[in-house]
Amino acid sequence: SDLDVLRSAYEQMRNRLEKAWAARAEGVPLKSAYAALILASIIEKETGQGTDRPLIASVFANRLRTGMLLQTDPTVIYGMGERFDGNLRRRDLDRDTAYNTYTRPGLPPTPISMPSMASIEAALNPPASDYYYFVARGDGSSEFSRNLAEHNRAVRRFQLTRRSGDS
Template structure:
């Protein structure tokens, strides 16, 4: 019977050793990673689990790679597949949490803000300068960009919704453009569906054009609908809109920061001092507030407005009153 006792003791020692080994293994998995501040770690595309663990080991982020390599062999079905991308490691995270993070969708994202009233050209410059974005459109013309988005032949101006978009490393600038295009389509359709009855404009695209003029004329919330009302009444009466932002847009690179009398007389497709009605396309990317103003113009009798120099405008119902307001603004500016 002595040998039975010996076997029992050996079995107990083996079990205790196994348990101690298991506890030690688990303690290594739960040990905090060796970083003192938030650190971006990138999982390369196509990297294997062993390669990533080895890299974390070499960088000193984890103390040892073997506990994690053993984990993937013992419990292969319980671990998420690693995802390529950038991940934010935080001090105090355990190695096990790091593995969970590297297999999640919680990649590092970057904001890209497209301001209201910007042109498509400005948007393209912004995209070209965005870090860690894949610049697929760098060598494309505007027409080629629209074709790549599935909208060949469309003029790009005004078609993209100004907002803040999030992207992660490797995302194409085409994806940002696609999201912004779809946002504008959806927003414009919703706004147009709620439009006032009896508007002079008769299509959602004309609303987009008008909204771009409103956006470029004012950033003051309380004025958008009033300016829309002025434009609405001028269109009803067959008066030219005579809005300076269309002159500037029509001048393109020839605009030097000042509008001259010659510029006001210059014939371009966009100069609303020369052409009747709306310009052929939007002149900027309007936000939702400008879109809503375009389809809900304020009632009133004002037919003119002039900037007062403090961000607002003076509205007039007669040319005489308007000219007096213009003279006051000129004197104030001097």
């Protein structure tokens, strides 16, 4: 039955998650396997190119360790539900919801997607980096930055250029 298939998939994911949690890197800033699942779900939604997954994980780990807001658009979009029309606006980023990582510290209350094992592994084994920001380049890959000034330059280069090319 459909329920048996779902139950089996759930058990497989739970077992894989528990094994990955037991083998996690030392110093991972997560309190539970469920927190790892939540972070992995964000990494999954933020990753356009699989090779960027570890560095995206490192950005979020660095932010969690230092108490910075995660400021990730996919959580805001998830929290908007049916109201999301494909265009994320400043007012959406400012509206406080349980899933708004621009207004609330830490992780959202639940996963926002079904993450791949690659995203779970990245969440539990982020490489050491000094990156705190990233922006989509427009080709599926991400540009990583160490500080806000670098990030703002990357946003201007990749996001604003892409928007002017869209019109």
